[in-house]
Amino acid sequence: MLNITVLVSGGGTNLQALLDAQNRGDIPNGRVTCVISSNPKAYALERAQNAGIETEIIQKKNYESPEQYDEALVALLEKHHTDLVVLAGFMTIFGKTVVEHYPNRIINVHPALIPSFCGKGYYGLHVHEAALKCGVKLTGATVHFVNEVCDGGPIILQKAVEVHPGDTPELLQRRVMEQAEWEILPKAVSLFCDGKIEVKNQIAEIKE
Ligand code: GAR
Numbered sequence: 243m244l245n246i247t248v249l250v251s252g253g254g255t256n257l258q259a260l261l262d263a264q265n266r267g268d269i270p271n272g273r274v275t276c277v278i279s280s281n282p283k284a285y286a287l288e289r290a291q292n293a294g295i296e297t298e299i300i301q302k303k304n305y306e307s308p309e310q311y312d313e314a315l316v317a318l319l320e321k322h323h324t325d326l327v328v329l330a331g332f333m334t335i336f337g338k339t340v341v342e343h344y345p346n347r348i349i350n351v352h353p354a355l356i357p358s359f360c361g362k363g364y365y366g367l368h369v370h371e372a373a374l375k376c377g378v379k380l381t382g383a384t385v386h387f388v389n390e391v392c393d394g395g396p397i398i399l400q401k402a403v404e405v406h407p408g409d410t411p412e413l414l415q416r417r418v419m420e421q422a423e424w425e426i427l428p429k430a431v432s433l434f435c436d437g438k439i440e441v442k443n444q445i446a447e448i449k450e
Pocket of ligand 1: 250251252253254255256257286330331332351352353364365366369419423
């Protein structure tokens, strides 16, 4: 049974999707044992507490340097015996130290079809604003491993979602969450915990 630590910053609907999947028995080889938030007011913390899960808060602004922040984050992850880190709407960038401690053991959900609308500055509603501005007719979500390149790690799962005429960023965000993120994030986490994801030359392969 793998220990999963989920990193959050906001509403935590992806965290909820993971907890719901866990309760349905869809993640038989892993369990969320800790939720770490970058924001003390995140509603995600309430979701964790309602589920009886331990919580921690870590704010980058409280550290003198990015390196010290990274070390503190790794210490928290180790304190909770983390096997898998899941970034579920985590809006703080961390550095090499964290990535090197958990090679191909950090999973992120991004609200677009990478390599579109990703990288620095593309987070939350900004991603959907950019997709609408570009006029794409399909967008979606991607679950990928985290490496040193922002949104550049091996892609595990993707799902496409239609853009509708008259969409606002908020409407599109909700559709992408409902139709893609809440489905592929728990699925990817379960595959990982089952030992079914293999990374070769930066390409993630799902073993059947
Ligand atoms: C989600 O749409 C997630 O994909 C996105 O933030 C939202 C968080 O919602 N993450 C990013 O943009 C990271 N680059 P949630 O707190 O309700 O899960």
